[in-house]
Amino acid sequence: MEAEGDRRAASDPPAGDAGAPWTAVEIKRVKQKLREMMQNPRKAISEASILIDKAHRYEPNPAKVVRLAFHDCMKYTDGTGGCDGCLDWWGVGRRSELADDGHNNGLYVVAEALEHIYTRTDYPSGTPALDASLRSTGKSRADLWALAGIVALDVAMELNNKVCDAPNMGAEGQYHPRWGHSDCRVAAPRKIIFKTGRRDCSGHPFEEAFEPALEGVERRSYMTSKREAHPDPHGDGWKTLSYFKRDFDFNGREVVAIMGAHTIGTFQAEVSGFKYNWKFSHRIFNNGYYRLLTLKRDWAPTGAVVNGKRLNYKDINGEHPPGVWVAESWRDLPNGGPFQVVKKKVACTPCDAPPDHAWWDKYSVSRWGRPVMNHTFCCTNLQEGHFCNPECVHEFDDAGIHETMLPSDISLHRQLFQNGDGVPQGCGRWGGNFKGPLNCGDKYFTVGEVVEEFADNQTSWLAEFFDAYEKMMSNGYASDELTDVRAAAL
Known part of the structure; x- marks a missing residue:
């Protein structure tokens, strides 16, 4: 286990280098860590000493992890980038009258919790320790965030089926509008493929005037002041389709399929200006x-x-x-x-x-x-x-x-x-x-x-969502740049 002082002093792998390969044991143990983080998020916040105001409102749950995985794979406004283990930090922690400001608001807690999985061997407690930290063995942060996005879907689908099987139309505070119907449960069409070799961002120095807006937050290697290109939540269908075609090379069906990720997650007015939930039961993954x-x-x-x-x-x-x-x-x-x-x-x-x-x-x-x-x-x-x-x-x-x-x-x-x-x-x-x-x-x-x-047709959607999700997590890479991990741990 890395000592606390060693962990903070240790440096990231060389920026721009492909992340090192993962072993089956590492994958299995990290998946257990990710599950524990998402299923007991307040414990994860406490053990990571994340002390920002209202941290529990931004807990590292599956919806937040999926959002992080998507935002990580956005390109920058100059057309470069993709899945690179970095987030545009401009506006985070601030509200603005600008409709396009603060798109990564609300992601600090989940990024910081994942940073503890990346830099420590023993976090969160109650999970198998790694022999060495992911950072010290040359893994990329971007690969960890991608694996987290895969596990998040597994956790949300499992909860969906738990709610469907409950005797009284609900479980863990969730309620299923299709309870009692044959299409209530979800069945993954296959395993989402985990690939390694993503490169963490490089050459994105903070501008001198840039400081993290959240009080008490230190600069981290996953923060950048380079501006990302985000989809416009206020925009119409044409703008949405155009954005995903330009930055992800998605066709129309892929755009519609990936938007189904909104089946989990909520709005917070102080984060985005929007209110309410997409769905009443916002923790269960279905159509x-x-x-x-x-x-x-x-x-x-x-x-x-x-x-x-x-x-x-x-x-x-x-x-x-x-x-x-x-x-x-x-x-x-x-x-x-x-x-x-x-x-x-x-x-x-x-x-x-x-x-x-x-x-x-x-x-x-x-x-x-x-x-x-x-x-x-x-x-x-x-x-x-x-x-x-x-x-x-x-x-x-x-x-x-x-x-x-x-x-x-x-x-x-x-x-x-x-x-x-x-x-x-x-x-x-x-x-x-x-x-x-x-x-x-x-x-x-x-x-x-x-x-x-x-x-x-939930089955049809899931099959196309899985394809689109894998394509999203490979954004910015040629087909031969990432290594397909076919390990028993997956």
């Missing part, structure tokens, strides 16, 4: 991103639990309820944005909740044009076959949690475009104080059809 994007009729939780059973929203006939998109703008940017769409379920009140259940309390007064709704009014003297009084069908959020999409998401399926100021167009009025239903045109060319295919 829920596409089912949400196309507003499939899936179960949605009311938040009410009766006799240990979770209650779902239902339509007037007691079946899966439909959904609608509502456009919202936050007026935090000069153009009135950020802009988002928020899903509402058009559903009955939960008449399977008894009259004295706490769920009814928040609807005991009229607000936002909604009538007073109580069990007597909504759930008695019903027409045959009805689950509730039709006057009690309303727009609800899933257990009070907003599910959302960004313009860059929704425009892959519907005809949403940007004007010169970045304000979404083509979906009716949007901006100012407006908050109302989204009224977009039909599918966005052929990629809209791909979105619908992936919404209906």
Whole structure:
């Protein structure tokens, strides 16, 4: 084990050199370390002495690791780079009125936790020690981040299946909208191939005026002031497709497939300016991103639990309820944005909740044009076959949690475009104080059809996602520059 002083004094492998090969034992042990970090993230934060404010909000969970793996493989604005174990550190820790500022915000904690796996043999505790640290044996940081991205998907898929197998529609705080259906569980089509030989960044000195914005954060070798080219979350489908074609050589199907990574993860307003979650259950990996994007009729939780059973929203006939998109703008940017769409379920009140259940309390007064709704009014003297009084069908959020999409998401399926100021167009009025239903045109060319295919066929999506994910993790390298690791540990 490296002593603490030795660890800090040790130098990285020569920048620009290909990372050294990994043994099967190293792969197996590091995978165990990565799992422990992601499954017990607060323990990992504590053992790494990560002391920034609200560190637990940016914990090294699978969603954060997948985000890091993608951001690591972005190219720089000059067209160089790719997967290089470095992050553009401009704006990290700061909020700005610029829509393109701080894209790597929120990634410090996961990058720093991985740095401890890279430089230490004994971190995190409770995992097998390495004979020597990855850094001291010449491994590249970029290869470690790629392996972390692979393990993150495994962890998120395993949790998905654990939720599907749970007796009460959920586990570990997660809820599955396809619970009880044959497509609830996910099955990996194959193992994602781990390749080694990526080069860590070189020749990216900090500008003199550059300092990490987060208080108490030291400069690290994975921080660079060289500017990365990021996709525009405020952009339309054409901008998204163009970005991925230029910087990742993705075709349309690959773009739609890789966007499914948004099935895990949340928004944090202090990080990106956006709010809410893509999905209510944001830790389980499945094709829920596409089912949400196309507003499939899936179960949605009311938040009410009766006799240990979770209650779902239902339509007037007691079946899966439909959904609608509502456009919202936050007026935090000069153009009135950020802009988002928020899903509402058009559903009955939960008449399977008894009259004295706490769920009814928040609807005991009229607000936002909604009538007073109580069990007597909504759930008695019903027409045959009805689950509730039709006057009690309303727009609800899933257990009070907003599910959302960004313009860059929704425009892959519907005809949403940007004007010169970045304000979404083509979906009716949007901006100012407006908050109302989204009224977009039909599918966005052929990629809209791909979105619908992936919404209906989880197996098809996973196969293409795995291909796109491997291509992403090889960005910036020729086909013969990386070594395919076919080890038993994988």
